[in-house]
Structures are given as structure tokens and as C-alpha cells.
Amino acid sequence: MGKPLILVSNDDGITSKGIRVLVEIMGELGDVVVVAPDSPQSGMGHAITVGNTLRLTETDIFSEVKAYKCSGTPADCVKLAKHHVLKDKKPDLVVSGINHGSNTSISVLYSGTMSAAIEGAIEDMPAVGFSLCDYSADADFSHITEHVKFIAGQVLKNGLQKGVALNVNFPPKQNESIKGIKICRQARAKWQEEFDQRYDPHGQRYFWMAGNFVNFDKGEDNDEWAIANNYVSVVPCQFDMTAHHAISILNNDWEI
Amino acid sequence: MGKPLILVSNDDGITSKGIRVLVEIMGELGDVVVVAPDSPQSGMGHAITVGNTLRLTETDIFSEVKAYKCSGTPADCVKLAKHHVLKDKKPDLVVSGINHGSNTSISVLYSGTMSAAIEGAIEDMPAVGFSLCDYSADADFSHITEHVKFIAGQVLKNGLQKGVALNVNFPPKQNESIKGIKICRQARAKWQEEFDQRYDPHGQRYFWMAGNFVNFDKGEDNDEWAIANNYVSVVPCQFDMTAHHAISILNNDWEI
Numbered sequence: 001m002g003k004p005l006i007l008v009s010n011d012d013g014i015t016s017k018g019i020r021v022l023v024e025i026m027g028e029l030g031d032v033v034v035v036a037p038d039s040p041q042s043g044m045g046h047a048i049t050v051g052n053t054l055r056l057t058e059t060d061i062f063s064e065v066k067a068y069k070c071s072g073t074p075a076d077c078v079k080l081a082k083h084h085v086l087k088d089k090k091p092d093l094v095v096s097g098i099n100h101g102s103n104t105s106i107s108v109l110y111s112g113t114m115s116a117a118i119e120g121a122i123e124d125m126p127a128v129g130f131s132l133c134d135y136s137a138d139a140d141f142s143h144i145t146e147h148v149k150f151i152a153g154q155v156l157k158n159g160l161q162k163g164v165a166l167n168v169n170f171p172p173k174q175n176e177s178i179k180g181i182k183i184c185r186q187a188r189a190k191w192q193e194e195f196d197q198r199y200d201p202h203g204q205r206y207f208w209m210a211g212n213f214v215n216f217d218k219g220e221d222n223d224e225w226a227i228a229n230n231y232v233s234v235v236p237c238q239f240d241m242t243a244h245h246a247i248s249i250l251n252n253d254w255e256i
Numbered sequence: 257m258g259k260p261l262i263l264v265s266n267d268d269g270i271t272s273k274g275i276r277v278l279v280e281i282m283g284e285l286g287d288v289v290v291v292a293p294d295s296p297q298s299g300m301g302h303a304i305t306v307g308n309t310l311r312l313t314e315t316d317i318f319s320e321v322k323a324y325k326c327s328g329t330p331a332d333c334v335k336l337a338k339h340h341v342l343k344d345k346k347p348d349l350v351v352s353g354i355n356h357g358s359n360t361s362i363s364v365l366y367s368g369t370m371s372a373a374i375e376g377a378i379e380d381m382p383a384v385g386f387s388l389c390d391y392s393a394d395a396d397f398s399h400i401t402e403h404v405k406f407i408a409g410q411v412l413k414n415g416l417q418k419g420v421a422l423n424v425n426f427p428p429k430q431n432e433s434i435k436g437i438k439i440c441r442q443a444r445a446k447w448q449e450e451f452d453q454r455y456d457p458h459g460q461r462y463f464w465m466a467g468n469f470v471n472f473d474k475g476e477d478n479d480e481w482a483i484a485n486n487y488v489s490v491v492p493c494q495f496d497m498t499a500h501h502a503i504s505i506l507n508n509d510w511e512i
Contacts, residue, residue, distance in 0.1 A: 045301040046365045049465060053462040054464075118497075119466075123448055161499070185498040194334060208309060209335065234494070249417060250439045
């Protein structure tokens with residue numbers, strides 16, 4: 001049996017530190033192919049490029065590792081990897097990240113990192129999105145490399161349920177070591193936006209989106225609690241958006 | 257009691273026919289404010305603009321109706337509407353569309369139309385995304401206006417459960433009238449992509465994403481079945497992506 005085939009993508013772009021760290025760790029587990037955006041794609045959610053063209057260019061940025069930069073979104077990268085770059089060789093694992101910044105709670109919806117992983121799940125490939133809750137471009141990943149390797153190893157060994165991708169978040173480096181891994185649900189929290197209104201040199205108005213993260217969740221079984229308490233959070237995610245509990249209520253309310 | 261306040265957005269852009277039809281119908285139900293993208297945003301998923309600036313400009317495109325065009329994504333539009341345009345006046349209803357094209361099944365993830373509605377649900381406002389399964393720019397909406405009005409009216413009257421937004425799809429105009437409304441779950445289906453490889457005038461390679469929709473779902477309680485059988489499909493959607501059933505399985509498999 002050959003080494004497992006591991007597809008790596010991200011949303012911070014192919015030159016970010018996080019993907020370099022991830023490629024290195026995955027190299028210890030299998031044969032790596034990288035298809036990642038040629039520019040930062042943070043906040044792209046599950047965007048895909050339908051009304052425009054896509055570029056895909058081989059690059060030697062990871063020396064020995066086969067790598068391609070793509071002009072599209074993280075979801076585009078996984079689609080192009082599967083249907084064009086890898087063709088009939090289905091990856092044994094898709095990993096995305098390591099994101100510079102948190103993707104806990106509601107951020108899973110806005111996250112380009114997780115859209116690559118969810119795209120893996122849609123295509124029936126075990127997939128994991130990794131994020132470090134540290135936004136700095138030169139973030140310290142040294143405290144999480146063993147955890148990343150453990151989690152990827154577990155997924156390679158045990159697989160994942162059909163249609164499930166993992167959203168893994170790591171606390172930033174602290175004096176104390178990480179306490180362990182918690183399997184969590186997505187916390188009930190949201191961003192409370194504020195729009196910073198400014199004027200350009202031509203006197204025209206523009207805005208920057210800003211705001212604060214607000215956590216409404218008092219539970220201890222969610223990803224926000226895990227990160228706040230120096231645990232790794234692992235949320236299994238799926239892509240059925242149906243609010244199944246609401247179906248019978250609507251049938252009653254609407255009398256149909 | 258005053259008329260309800262209705263926020264209208266979309267993803268095809270503020271000049272599309274679908275939003276014009278929607279603004280007209282909503283005008284019969286309440287006071288309308290429009291905040292919609294200044295250009296097409298199809299396939300934008302739940303993208304938001306975090307690394308760039310946003311423009312917001314008032315426009316008289318809908319004559320009597322207060323309307324703003326925005327340089328951002330559908331999700332940006334709803335955020336800007338809530339936190340800047342409407343400030344403390346919370347809309348009684350958020351509607352998005354009417355999209356030119358289907359947003360059934362897995363397309364809910366890629367859909368800008370639905371991201372505006374989901375954003376409404378995140379902000380605790382009853383929200384509906386409307387899509388017509390007809391991609392043409394001059395699509396005929398005449399067979400669905402009464403249904404759009406009925407559904408919006410029901411939501412205004414009964415509200416929606418906290419955290420729920422509706423994904424409403426309509427069959428294209430046919431000889432036979434629409435048979436009725438079905439409350440559905442999201443069908444198990446996906447896009448089978450193909451990438452059409454071409455070369456630009458400078459000899460550089462590029463791709464167009466193309467492909468076919470593949471339905472794996474044999475059930476009759478899903479949105480694909482409803483549309484195929486000339487019913488309106490209404491899928492209640494939520495934004496907890498957690499695969500709750502997988503939590504105990506992971507705890508067992510990983511022995512943590």
C-alpha cells in the first residue's frame with residue numbers, strides 16, 4: 001500500500017506561513033499536492049467563481065512538493081484539484097489552513113478555510129480545516145504541530161462519516177501547554193458589526209467593516225468554551241442546512 | 257400599528273428584473289427599503305468584505321422606494337442595512353431575490369441570495385430567499401407573484417422560529433399552473449464539475465467552471481422533487497453546521 005494522498009489548500013493564500021507549516025506536517029504523513037489561492041481569500045465563505053475565468057499555475061514554492069496557485073476561491077481550488085489536477089486519483093485526505101485567525105462558532109459560515117474542507121466533504125473526501133486563533137502573519141505554530149499531526153492521522157486511520165468535515169481551532173500560544181482536544185458543537189455567537197465611515201481623497205464616502213464578537217452561549221460543550229479554556233476544539237460539520245425541526249411547524253402555521 | 261418594514265436585497269444586482277418584481281410585490285405588504293449589490297454576485301456564498309472597503313450609494317432606481325446600491329456581497333448588504341442604513345429600526349422581514357436561477361439542494365451553500373437571508377436569521381430577523389428556476393435575464397415571473405406574496409404574508413403573520421430562514425424555489429413557467437407549496441428538506445445532490453480549458457490571446461491557459469447537477473435523492477420530501485413536480489419548494493434553513501450525530505462517534509474513534 002502506497003502513502004496516502006493529501007490535498008492541501010487554504011484561504012490566506014499560497015504564500016502564507018500557515019500553509020507552509022501544514023505542508024510540512026502533512027509531508028510526514030503522505031504524498032502532498034497543494035492547490036491554493038494566489039492571493040488572500042479570507043471571508044470568502046463558500047464562494048465559487050461562476051461568472052469569471054480561473055487561472056491555475058504550477059509553482060515551485062514548496063520545492064519538492066507539487067503545488068499550484070489558483071486565481072479563485074478556496075472552494076474553486078478543491079474543485080479544480082479534484083476534477084483537473086488529480087483527475088481520477090481521489091485524495092485520502094483534504095486539509096485546509098492553517099488559518100491565521102479563529103474560525104469558531106458562526107465564523108464557519110464566512111470562512112474560506114472551512115469552505116475548502118466542506119467542499120471536500122461534498123466530494124466524499126475526508127476533510128479538515130485547521131485554524132489558529134492568532135491573526136498575526138508570523139503567528140507561532142510550534143505548540144500545535146503535534147496536534148495537527150495527531151488529528152490528521154486519526155482521520156486517515158478512522159475516516160470520517162459521509163458528508164462530515166472537521167472544523168479544528170487551536171488556542172494561541174500561551175505559557176501553559178494546550179490541555180487536550182474537545183469534540184464540540186458550534187457555539188451560539190455572532191459578530192456585532194460596526195461600520196467605520198471614512199472619506200477618500202476625492203471626498204467620496206466608504207466603509208470598513210469592523211465589530212466585536214459576541215458569545216451568547218453558556219454551555220461548556222462548544223468551540224468557544226474549548227478555545228477560551230486552552231483546549232483544541234474539533235467541530236464535526238455537515239452541509240445539510242435544513243432546519244428539520246421547523247418543517248412540521250411551517251406545515252401547521254401555513255395550513256398547507 | 258404602522259406598516260411592516262421590509263428590507264429587500266439580492267445577488268443578481270440591483271438592476272436585475274428579479275429584484276424589481278420583488279420590490280413591487282413587497283410594496284403591497286409594507287414599507288420597503290432596498291440595499292442590494294451594484295453588480296452581479298452570483299455564487300458568492302456567504303462571502304463578506306473584510307480585507308477591502310465598501311461603497312454605499314443612494315439610488316432612485318425604484319423611484320418612490322428608498323434604495324441603496326452597495327459594492328459588497330449580499331451578506332455585506334444586509335449587515336450595512338441593519339447597522340448603518342436602518343440603524344435601530346429592525347425590519348419585520350428580510351427578503352432576497354427573486355434570483356434568476358435555482359438555489360435548491362446543495363446550491364444553498366453557494367448562493368448569494370440565500371446568504372442574505374441567512375444573514376437576516378443570524379441577526380434575528382425573519383428572512384426569506386426567493387429563487388426562480390429560470391436563468392434567463394428576462395425570465396417570466398408572472399406565475400409566481402401570488403405565491404411570493406402569500407409566503408411573505410405568512411412570515412409576516414406567523415414569524416419564523418429563531419435562527420430559521422426560508423429557501424423558497426419556484427418552478428419555471430409551464431403550461432400547467434403551479435400545483436401548490438411543499439415544505440421540504442434540502443435534497444442530497446451536488447454539482448459534478450467539469451473545467452473547460454482554453455487559451456487567451458496571449459497563449460496563457462484559463463478555465464471556465466462548468467458541469468452538471470446530479471441528484472442522488474430518491475425521496476419525495478425534498479426541494480428537487482418539489483420543483484421537478486411543479487410545486488413551490490420551501491426549505492427552512494438554519495446556520496448551525498454541527499454534525500451533532502458525529503460527536504459521540506469521534507469521541508469513541510479517537511479515544512479522547
